[in-house]
Amino acid sequence: MRTTQTQTYHETTLEEFGPRRSLTIDLLATCDVLPGEPMVRYYRDGSGYPGSPSATDFVSARVLSICGENYFFRRDDRPDWFAVADHIVAAAIVADDRLRESIEGESLESAEIEASI
Numbered sequence: 001m002r003t004t005q006t007q008t009y010h011e012t013t014l015e016e017f018g019p020r021r022s023l024t025i026d027l028l029a030t031c032d033v034l035p036g037e038p039m040v041r042y043y044r045d046g047s048g049y050p051g052s053p054s055a056t057d058f059v060s061a062r063v064l065s066i067c068g069e070n071y072f073f074r075r076d077d078r079p080d081w082f083a084v085a086d087h088i089v090a091a092a093i094v095a096d097d098r099l100r101e102s103i104e105g106e107s108l109e110s111a112e113i114e115a116s117i
Contacts, residue, residue: 004033005059006107006114012099024067025089030059031107035115054112056104061090 007028039051063085065074075082093100 004035004111006031006033006111008103008107008110010103010106022068025085026064026067027089028062028064029093029103029107030062031104032057032059033108033111035111054108056108056111058090058093058100058104061086061093063089 007030009026010029011024011026013022013024034055036054037049037052040049042048063075063082065072066085067073073081093103
């Protein structure tokens with residue numbers, strides 16, 4: 001099976017700065033997607049294959065905008081800041097299993113929809 005890369009749009013809120021200082025971040029997440037293989041009940045020799053599930057791995061994040069309580073920045077406004085923000089947000093995604101799994105799940109759904117078209 002061939003691994004493909006998908007990019008999906010996400011909006012997430014990071015509340016690491018306290019409930020009154022949370023950030024809303026719009027980003028494009030890139031994930032590697034490995035499609036699953038179907039089960040084969042019986043081959044001619046009587047053996048079979050249980051198949052394999054699809055899998056995704058988070059690769060990177062590209063931050064598009066950052067919004068706080070009193071400010072809003074787009075990538076075009078501060079490209080140097082956003083290059084750093086990409087790394088910070090990617091590290092936060094990798095460290096947060098729930099967020100990473102959510103992003104990987106949405107990327108998998110997107111890849112499956114694209115494959116069915």
